[in-house]
Amino acid sequence: MAEAGVLELKVPCDPRYISVVRLVVAGMGAQAGLTVDDIDDMKVAVSEACTNTIDHAFAAEESGSVSEPILIRFSPRPAELRVEVEDVGQGFEPDRVQLDLSQPPSVEGGLGLYLIHQLADSVQVQSAPGSGTKVIMTKRAAR
Amino acid sequence: MAEAGVLELKVPCDPRYISVVRLVVAGMGAQAGLTVDDIDDMKVAVSEACTNTIDHAFAAEESGSVSEPILIRFSPRPAELRVEVEDVGQGFEPDRVQLDLSQPPSVEGGLGLYLIHQLADSVQVQSAPGSGTKVIMTKRAAR
Amino acid sequence: MKIQTETEGDWLTVFSLSGELDAYTAPQFQESLAETFDRDLVWILVDLGQVEYIDSVALGILLGGAKRANERDGDLAVVCQRANVLKVFDISGTRELLNVCEDRGQAQRLLEQRRAMAMARNKRGGQ
Amino acid sequence: MKIQTETEGDWLTVFSLSGELDAYTAPQFQESLAETFDRDLVWILVDLGQVEYIDSVALGILLGGAKRANERDGDLAVVCQRANVLKVFDISGTRELLNVCEDRGQAQRLLEQRRAMAMARNKRGGQ
Ligand SMILES: Nc1ncnc2c1ncn2[C@@H]1O[C@H](COP(=O)(O)OP(=O)(O)O)[C@@H](O)[C@H]1O
Ligand SMILES: Nc1ncnc2c1ncn2[C@@H]1O[C@H](COP(=O)(O)OP(=O)(O)O)[C@@H](O)[C@H]1O
Numbered sequence: 001m002a003e004a005g006v007l008e009l010k011v012p013c014d015p016r017y018i019s020v021v022r023l024v025v026a027g028m029g030a031q032a033g034l035t036v037d038d039i040d041d042m043k044v045a046v047s048e049a050c051t052n053t054i055d056h057a058f059a060a061e062e063s064g065s066v067s068e069p070i071l072i073r074f075s076p077r078p079a080e081l082r083v084e085v086e087d088v089g090q091g092f093e094p095d096r097v098q099l100d101l102s103q104p105p106s107v108e109g110g111l112g113l114y115l116i117h118q119l120a121d122s123v124q125v126q127s128a129p130g131s132g133t134k135v136i137m138t139k140r141a142a143r
Numbered sequence: 144m145a146e147a148g149v150l151e152l153k154v155p156c157d158p159r160y161i162s163v164v165r166l167v168v169a170g171m172g173a174q175a176g177l178t179v180d181d182i183d184d185m186k187v188a189v190s191e192a193c194t195n196t197i198d199h200a201f202a203a204e205e206s207g208s209v210s211e212p213i214l215i216r217f218s219p220r221p222a223e224l225r226v227e228v229e230d231v232g233q234g235f236e237p238d239r240v241q242l243d244l245s246q247p248p249s250v251e252g253g254l255g256l257y258l259i260h261q262l263a264d265s266v267q268v269q270s271a272p273g274s275g276t277k278v279i280m281t282k283r284a285a286r
Numbered sequence: 287m288k289i290q291t292e293t294e295g296d297w298l299t300v301f302s303l304s305g306e307l308d309a310y311t312a313p314q315f316q317e318s319l320a321e322t323f324d325r326d327l328v329w330i331l332v333d334l335g336q337v338e339y340i341d342s343v344a345l346g347i348l349l350g351g352a353k354r355a356n357e358r359d360g361d362l363a364v365v366c367q368r369a370n371v372l373k374v375f376d377i378s379g380t381r382e383l384l385n386v387c388e389d390r391g392q393a394q395r396l397l398e399q400r401r402a403m404a405m406a407r408n409k410r411g412g413q
Numbered sequence: 414m415k416i417q418t419e420t421e422g423d424w425l426t427v428f429s430l431s432g433e434l435d436a437y438t439a440p441q442f443q444e445s446l447a448e449t450f451d452r453d454l455v456w457i458l459v460d461l462g463q464v465e466y467i468d469s470v471a472l473g474i475l476l477g478g479a480k481r482a483n484e485r486d487g488d489l490a491v492v493c494q495r496a497n498v499l500k501v502f503d504i505s506g507t508r509e510l511l512n513v514c515e516d517r518g519q520a521q522r523l524l525e526q527r528r529a530m531a532m533a534r535n536k537r538g539g540q
Contacts, residue, residue: 015437020170027163
């Protein structure tokens with residue numbers, strides 16, 4: 001059941017639906033009073049988290065098999081948009097994915113989490129091998 | 144769990160979120176290959192079903208109490224968009240809500256289901272007192 | 287949704303709406319309309335030129351407004367060009383009832399005529 | 414997303430993209446880029462003037478394209494004005510690497526210069 005005041009989106013693990021998720025980010029961001037620029041930032045951050053689920057959460061399964069959906073929760077609060085992107089995939093050790101936020105990753109790949117941290121005002125990555133991943137991103141309206 | 148290829152939206156029973164539902168209708172309609180006009184029709188039909196849930200499904204409860212969310216399922220098929228709007232509210236007897244589709248309701252009120260039937264290509268209303276309501280609307284791309 | 291209200295020539299209230307008119311936003315317009323009736327203004331022009339979306343909630347409010355205006359010897363006219371909005375008037379069969387016009391000039395002329403007729407009627411009634 | 418491809422002066426491949434570049438649409442551009450390399454074209458201009466959205470997937474493809482072009486003595490330049498798209502280049506520190514320019518003329522001149530330098534280098538190397 002959805003928490004009061006929370007909008008939930010369950011999206012198949014397929015890149016074709018990420019643009020729809022961005023539409024919801026736009027709508028919920030506007031409701032939370034975010035500026036267009038802040039909404040643009042959250043569109044990228046949330047898309048990156050969805051792309052990660054699609055690319056990494058169910059990597060071990062053979063292709064063609066149906067994977068579990070991405071669960072996205074939007075909590076609009078006064079002057080703040082909080083978005084959770086959750087999967088029940090294989091998870092990872094966030095500490096072992098070295099995130100040197102002082103400079104961007106120099107090689108191809110490894111950009112997703114970096115961009116998320118740069119674009120959201122606050123980020124929490126909850127994950128562990130075998131127990132799925134939850135990325136919580138918050139953007140505040142007034143800064 | 145979401146069916147494969149199905150996008151699910153759980154929305155609080157609050158009119159402020161209906162515009163977000165319309166954004167998802169637009170995105171999923173585009174994916175299904177609907178024209179802009181057909182998408183506009185489905186925006187109204189789906190909004191009407193959501194408004195009905197908000198207005199009628201939990202009418203007996205005192206205001207301020209938290210009601211169950213609206214559950215909206217989008218199944219994009221090739222050249223077709225199917226949308227289900229479901230609630231676990233008090234339900235009604237669809238047969239007793241006289242729907243004379245040959246002419247519009249002449250009084251105020253009673254327009255919601257009429258518009259849904261006029262705007263979707265096919266409509267199913269599943270409801271009974273005490274067991275919630277599900278409205279299934281389909282729009283085909285090529286007509 | 288945004289609402290702009292003007293009075294023309296001391297008798298006509300013009301509402302210019304923009305955005306989306308649904309169950310969340312339309313009640314705000316309903317309030318503005320109620321205030322107008324409270325001030326005994328019964329000639330109303332609703333310009334939906336900038337409105338991208340309406341549904342049965344807006345329709346109900348407009349029908350209620352027209353009914354209330356008619357009961358008090360006034361009238362309401364709607365201006366609208368957008369195809370998707372017109373479609374909602376068409377399929378609900380409310381285009382006539384709501385005096386839906388293509389532009390503001392046409393709507394204003396229609397209300398002026400109705401008002402002239404109402405005044406003539408009242409004069410005769412008063413004699 | 415839409416992709417339009419032109420060849421200018423027999424050496425420069427120009428991609429004009431529009432719409433959104435994400436994990437769903439960007440791979441289509443990646444294929445077009447791969448075909449270009451297959452045809453031994455290594456000077457590439459990517460015009461993102463009509464692109465409203467990019468993320469790390471597009472960035473990865475552009476970085477891969479630049480790397481491949483450089484390895485083969487060519488180069489890649491990006492044209493982009495939109496603030497939200499520029500921001501992704503800025504925060505990822507890829508603006509220099511991808512030769513991000515404000516307009517197409519600037520990008521084309523930059524690639525012309527790089528090509529003249531590469532040809533001079535090859536000539537010296539060949540002597
Ligand atoms: N949802 C997820 N499930 C499993 N692993 C993940 C998930 N998100 C991120 N990861 C891990 O974190 C790494 C870094 O992710 P990211 O910074 O987005 O870069 P990239 O996707 O390019 O590898 C990934 O390679 C993957 O190992
Ligand atoms: N989700 C629902 N839950 C309970 N009753 C409903 C629901 N949807 C419709 N109804 C019933 O059907 C009637 C007709 O609905 P509708 O045609 O939309 O007109 P209106 O909402 O103006 O009454 C409602 O008055 C209500 O009794």
